[in-house]
Amino acid sequence: MPSTFTHEFNAPAFKAKVSFNTGLFINGQFVDGSDNTTIDVINPTNGKVITSVSEGTPKDVDLAVDAAHAAFDTTWGLHTPGAQRSRLMSKLVALMEKNADELAALEALDNGKTFNWARNIDVAGSIDCIRYYAGWADKITGQVQETTEDKLTYSRHEPIGVVGQIIPWNFPLLMMAWKIGPALACGNTVVLKPSEFTPLTAIRMCHLISEAGFPPGVVNVLTGYGNTTGNAISSHMRIEKVAFTGSTLVGRKIMEAAARSNLKNVTLELGGKSPNIIFDDADIEQAVNWAVFGIFWNHGQTCTAGSRIFVQEGIYDEFFKRFMEKTRSLKIGDPFAPDTFQGPQVSEIQFNRIMSYIESGKAAGAKVEIGGERHGSEGYFIKPTIFTNVDPSMKIVQEEIFGPVCVLIKFKDEEDVIKQANDTLYGLAAAVFTQDLNRALNTAHRLKAGTAWINCVNSFNSNVPFGGFKQSGIGRECGDYALTNYTAVKAVHINLGHKM
Numbered sequence: 001m002p003s004t005f006t007h008e009f010n011a012p013a014f015k016a017k018v019s020f021n022t023g024l025f026i027n028g029q030f031v032d033g034s035d036n037t038t039i040d041v042i043n044p045t046n047g048k049v050i051t052s053v054s055e056g057t058p059k060d061v062d063l064a065v066d067a068a069h070a071a072f073d074t075t076w077g078l079h080t081p082g083a084q085r086s087r088l089m090s091k092l093v094a095l096m097e098k099n100a101d102e103l104a105a106l107e108a109l110d111n112g113k114t115f116n117w118a119r120n121i122d123v124a125g126s127i128d129c130i131r132y133y134a135g136w137a138d139k140i141t142g143q144v145q146e147t148t149e150d151k152l153t154y155s156r157h158e159p160i161g162v163v164g165q166i167i168p169w170n171f172p173l174l175m176m177a178w179k180i181g182p183a184l185a186c187g188n189t190v191v192l193k194p195s196e197f198t199p200l201t202a203i204r205m206c207h208l209i210s211e212a213g214f215p216p217g218v219v220n221v222l223t224g225y226g227n228t229t230g231n232a233i234s235s236h237m238r239i240e241k242v243a244f245t246g247s248t249l250v251g252r253k254i255m256e257a258a259a260r261s262n263l264k265n266v267t268l269e270l271g272g273k274s275p276n277i278i279f280d281d282a283d284i285e286q287a288v289n290w291a292v293f294g295i296f297w298n299h300g301q302t303c304t305a306g307s308r309i310f311v312q313e314g315i316y317d318e319f320f321k322r323f324m325e326k327t328r329s330l331k332i333g334d335p336f337a338p339d340t341f342q343g344p345q346v347s348e349i350q351f352n353r354i355m356s357y358i359e360s361g362k363a364a365g366a367k368v369e370i371g372g373e374r375h376g377s378e379g380y381f382i383k384p385t386i387f388t389n390v391d392p393s394m395k396i397v398q399e400e401i402f403g404p405v406c407v408l409i410k411f412k413d414e415e416d417v418i419k420q421a422n423d424t425l426y427g428l429a430a431a432v433f434t435q436d437l438n439r440a441l442n443t444a445h446r447l448k449a450g451t452a453w454i455n456c457v458n459s460f461n462s463n464v465p466f467g468g469f470k471q472s473g474i475g476r477e478c479g480d481y482a483l484t485n486y487t488a489v490k491a492v493h494i495n496l497g498h499k500m
Contacts, residue, residue, distance in 0.1 A: 002030050003038070005051040005200070011336035013115050014105045022053040022199075024060055024223065025206035027067035028216025034059035039196050039223060044112035044344040045335065045379040053199050056222030058232035061191065064220035065238050068162040068189035071217030077159045077187045080215075082138030089134035089184060091212040096127045099208065106200040107173055108335040112343040112380070113298055115336050118173075125460065126177035129478070132462040133181035136483060140186055150497035157487040159187030160265065164233035164242040166226075166254070167202075169195035169346050170301040170402075175245050176202050178477050180219060181462075183243075186486040190219045191239065193230055197347050199223040226250060234258055241265040243485065245303075247400075248426075248471050255474075267475030267485045269303070269467055271400040272428030275421035276306030276457060277411075277443060280314035282433035286455065288322045294431060294457035296330060296384050299342050300404035301350070303472075304429035306457050307406045308397065310417050316410045320388075323408070324370055327384050332375045344380040345403060351380035354403030361387050361396040366407070392423060400426065414443060422448045427469030431457040450476075 002023025009016050023030035031054070038052040056064075073079075096103065103126075104119035113122070142155035163183050167175040172194060183190050194202035202221050209219050222229055230250075234242050234257040241264055244254045248270040258264045276294050278287045294306030311319045335343035345351045351374075358372050371385030385405040390397050397407055411417040421430060430449040434440050444452035450468040453459060460466065460478070467476040475485055 002032050002054050003052060005053075007050070007109070009105050011105070011115065012338060013119075013336065014101045016102065016105075018102055018106070020204055020207055022051060022203055024054045024056050024064075025203070025219070025221040026060065026064045027070075027220070028210060030206070033057055034063075039199075039225075041110050041199060042197070042347065043109065044346055047348065047379060050110060053203065053223050056193070056224035056229045058228060060222050060224075061229060061232040061236060064191045064222055065162055065236055067217035068191055068220055069238065071215055072159070072161055072189045075215035076189055076218050077161070080187065082140060082185075082187070085184060085187065086134045086137035088212055088214055089130055089137060089181075092208060092214075093127055093131045093134060095208040095212055096123070096130065099204075100124075100127070103173060103201055103204065105336075106204055107198075108343070110200045111169065111172060111198045112335055112346055114340050114343055116338065117298065122171055122174045125462070126173045129174070129177040129181045129462045133185040136182075136480070137185040140483065140487065142489070150495070152494040152496055154492050156490045156492065157186075158490055160486060160488050161188060161240045162238060163188045163190055163486065164236065164239040165190060165192040166230050166233060166242070166244045166246070167192065167194055168246045169198040170298060170303070172198040173201040173205070176205060178245075178482075179243055182482040183486050184218070186483055188241075188486050189217060191233060192219065192221050193233055194221065194223055196223055196225055230254075231257060235261040237262050239264060241486070243267045245269040247271055251473070265485070268473040269475075269477055270428070270471065270473040271402075271426055272303045272305070272468065272472050273308060273398065273400050273424045273426045274304050274306050274429045274431070274449070275424075275447070276309045276431045277417050277421060277433065278309070278311045278315070278319060279432075279434040279436070279439065280312045281435045282315070283435065283455075284315060284319055284322060287433040288319065288326050290431070290433070290455070290457050291323060292326045292330070295406040296327070296342060296404050297458060299345055299382075300354075301346060301402050302458065304451065304458055305402070306431055307401060308409065308421070309406055310409050310411045310420060312417075313410050313412060320408065324386065327370055327386060330384055332381055332383065342384065342404065345382055346380070348380055350402070351382065354382055354401055354405060357396055357399070357401045357403070358385055358405060361390070361394060364394045364396070366390045366394060366396060369408075371404070392420070398424065414439065418443065418446050425471045428472035429453070
């Protein structure tokens with residue numbers, strides 16, 4: 001039998017005892033993995049084991065796919081009207097709202113993000129996302145195409161079938177919602193793999209999905225490693241579509257596996273090296289506040305992190321002074337403390353990766369203005385780090401660090417900054433700060449990025465598409481754009497009188 005996770009939360013914001021099964025969720029049941037092995041979940045604040053969860057294997061992926069196909073062929077897909085799918089998704093929303101504080105606490109526990117951010121951004125955004133797609137479930141429509149009077153033609157947008165979904169560790173619950181929301185609304189069944197570092201909210205969501213009344217096999221969740229469980233999903237011959245959020249390196253492997261197997265449909269939301277452009281006429285106080293949020297929110301573990309901050313020369317010195325002051329004021333520490341802004345990085349692996357980039361910047365001649373070292377002696381905390389004196393060839397300028405590390409770069413004019421901003425393999429997001437509307441729009445339109453923020457950053461909405469240009473991904477999450485990822489279009493031709 002799978003183990004049960006029990007934990008007593010005793011934080012000012014959340015005091016409760018939680019307990020739930022940590023098995024694989026296959027066909028509506030919590031089960032052990034085929035090999036009866038487990039994965040330790042680590043608390044990033046101290047490096048100690050929180051609990052162990054069942055480990056999924058390729059054999060378990062096969063079982064989950066069987067269950068998902070059975071559900072699709074009998075109790076879901078075209079067998080369940082959109083209005084009924086909508087009602088079930090709305091029940092899930094109600095249960096998420098009822099358990100919102102618990103979900104936020106679990107997110108803070110194994111991810112290290114602050115409880116306040118988890119509650120107000122991750123959980124709130126996840127609830128909003130599922131609610132949004134519940135509204136779409138009975139509105140998936142095709143079209144009638146005019147051809148000739150002796151022929152009727154129309155298109156159907158049908159569910160694809162069994163879809164595989166692989167989500168990252170930086171926004172575990174939110175990425176689960178972004179994935180299952182449109183998939184379920186369109187009538188697909190799901191085999192989902194959460195990150196082995198942060199599986200707790202995904203497992204807890206399985207209990208809520210069951211309680212909401214979803215038929216067995218509609219959603220299956222298997223915690224496992226990328227090179228085993230993830231690879232089995234992306235290469236499975238009976239999974240017709242795979243969606244992945246994570247690094248560009250792994251995205252390439254998933255796309256290759258999908259091509260080598262059954263040429264399954266692929267959507268990828270990958271890495272970024274987002275430019276944050278601050279012009280002379282920007283509101284400096286607001287630009288500083290947003291720039292700090294843009295790079296240090298979620299400990300810099302954000303694919304849209306504004307890690308390249310370009311400041312026009314006329315305000316560079318003043319911006320630099322205020323940016324340093326604001327960064328120094330950030331509280332690092334216990335994710336459950338009400339005044340903490342930044343908790344630990346998610347894992348020792350990520351901690352070491354970020355520190356190696358910091359050392360690379362130092363070795364290349366960049367100047368550390370603040371930070372550049374670990375915070376404290378326990379856990380995976382890193383001080384917010386600002387580099388200056390950088391050049392475009394440095395790794396810290398070109399590569400995604402995925403941590404609380406940024407580079408500050410002075411620029412001369414609009415042409416200069418657009419050239420520098422677009423000098424990257426990535427194209428996920430960008431931000432522009434100016435009070436000149438024409439300049440704002442002109443710059444936003446010329447930046448090669450899937451999202452362009454003006455006088456804000458890291459602002460997301462469930463009904464607005466999100467995705468990248470270049471090596472930042474394929475396809476779009478959120479909005480009605482995401483629905484196209486989860487439907488197959490069929491054309492139907494009806495002969496009304498043409499004789500042969």
